[in-house]
Amino acid sequence: MQDFRVKTFLTVCRTLNYTRAAEELALTQPAVSQHITYLEREYGAKLFTYHRKKLELTPAGRVLRDGLATMAHDDVLLHERIEEVAHGATVKLRIGMTLTAGEYVVARPLARCLGARPDIQITVRSGGTQHLMELLDAGTIDCAFVEGLFDKARYASRPFSSERLVPICAAEHRFPRTPRTLEDLLGERLILREEGSGSRNVLVHALAQRNLSPASFADHFVVESLDIIKIFVQADLGISFVYEAAVQREVQEGTLRVIPLSDAGIFHDISFIYLRDSIYEQDMGDLFEALKA
Numbered sequence: 001m002q003d004f005r006v007k008t009f010l011t012v013c014r015t016l017n018y019t020r021a022a023e024e025l026a027l028t029q030p031a032v033s034q035h036i037t038y039l040e041r042e043y044g045a046k047l048f049t050y051h052r053k054k055l056e057l058t059p060a061g062r063v064l065r066d067g068l069a070t071m072a073h074d075d076v077l078l079h080e081r082i083e084e085v086a087h088g089a090t091v092k093l094r095i096g097m098t099l100t101a102g103e104y105v106v107a108r109p110l111a112r113c114l115g116a117r118p119d120i121q122i123t124v125r126s127g128g129t130q131h132l133m134e135l136l137d138a139g140t141i142d143c144a145f146v147e148g149l150f151d152k153a154r155y156a157s158r159p160f161s162s163e164r165l166v167p168i169c170a171a172e173h174r175f176p177r178t179p180r181t182l183e184d185l186l187g188e189r190l191i192l193r194e195e196g197s198g199s200r201n202v203l204v205h206a207l208a209q210r211n212l213s214p215a216s217f218a219d220h221f222v223v224e225s226l227d228i229i230k231i232f233v234q235a236d237l238g239i240s241f242v243y244e245a246a247v248q249r250e251v252q253e254g255t256l257r258v259i260p261l262s263d264a265g266i267f268h269d270i271s272f273i274y275l276r277d278s279i280y281e282q283d284m285g286d287l288f289e290a291l292k293a
Contacts, residue, residue: 006068008035012048013065014138016055039064065137066154070275073139093287094123096132096144098198099226101270104245105161106145109291117290128196136275143274143284147243148198149205155273156281158288163243165202165266167259170236180262182210189238190217194224202268203241230256241266 011021012032022029040047045060057065097106102124114120125132125141129148135141136155145160167185179185192214193200207213214220221238223229226246233240234255250256272291274284 005035005038006072008032009039009047010065010068010072010138012036012055013057013061013069014134016057018055066276069137069139070278073136073142073275074279076139092121092123094125094141096125096127096135096141096146098129098132098144098146098148099126100147100163100199100243100246101145101160102126104243105163105270106291109293113287113290128194129198129201130196133273136273142280143272143287145270145272146198147268147270148196148201150271150273154276156276156278156284157271157273158285159269160272160288160292161270162267163245163270165199165206165241165268166244166247167239167241167261168233168247168256169239169259170234171254171257173236173239173257179259182207182212182261182263184261185239185259186212186216187218190214190220191223191229191232191238191240192220193226193229194222197224199241199243202266206266 008021008025008027011024012018015021015024018029018032021027022032025032036047043060043064045064046058047061047064048055049058050056095110110122114122123141125135127135129146129150132141132144132146133150133155136144147163150157167182169188175184176187177184192203204213207216219238221232223232226242229240229242230247230250232238234250239259244258247256247258251258272284272288274281278284
């Protein structure tokens with residue numbers, strides 16, 4: 001059974017703001033402060049500190065957050081499993097997916113798995129990698145498929161598939177000279193995803209390894225929707241970098257073109273992640289194996 005002070009602590013961890021946490025929990029701010037003070041006495045360590053007027057977790061606070069987040073999630077699942085046993089309810093499963101992972105990599109094997117398991121009641125949440133990690137920490141989802149970078153020390157993970165990030169342009173786009181390396185594309189306008197997007201983080205990381213950034217291109221747009229990015233590129237408004245699986249249809253139809261470069265391709269794993277040390281780790285493993293079958 002989750003202690004109400006633990007819920008307060010995890011809410012402050014997520015909001016990093018005592019006032020906002022109090023509003024979400026329908027508590028007074030002094031009550032929130034009292035709950036945090038109780039936990040600091042209980043564990044004998046300072047959990048939060050202020051740095052440049054911003055609330056931050058201390059190292060001890062981060063350790064406690066990671067441990068209690070897993071326990072809080074397990075508590076929710078435990079209530080659901082007891083309900084299943086006592087009342088014959090369906091198995092509830094809450095999965096998070098980033099856009100590329102969900103629409104182009106995981107959706108079909110998940111549909112196959114659900115077809116074989118009519119007893120599973122599923123909820124799917126979409127969002128960027130950072131948002132899905134926040135949902136995991138809050139116990140709102142049980143697991144997630146992400147293409148972005150994450151802290152492997154904090155989350156248990158398994159690689160689901162390796163996907164290639166490719167440069168694309170309109171089928172009829174003409175370059176001043178045939179591009180052969182990534183640097184040859186810097187004269188183009190780059191259309192990229194928003195901050196926090198997994199594919200953007202992968203691209204930015206790959207560019208940084210070559211001492212480049214999105215600002216190295218002649219111009220750049222930021223667009224939150226992959227579908228809109230593809231429409232903009234088809235209209236020859238710029239180039240973009242997307243996972244190859246996401247543009248297979250458009251390439252086959254001849255509306256988009258993958259730009260062939262001699263550079264080594266940008267590959268990144270679609271990862272299956274969940275909270276470490278959960279008592280339901282075996283269940284997460286069984287789900288992963290069912291989707292990979």
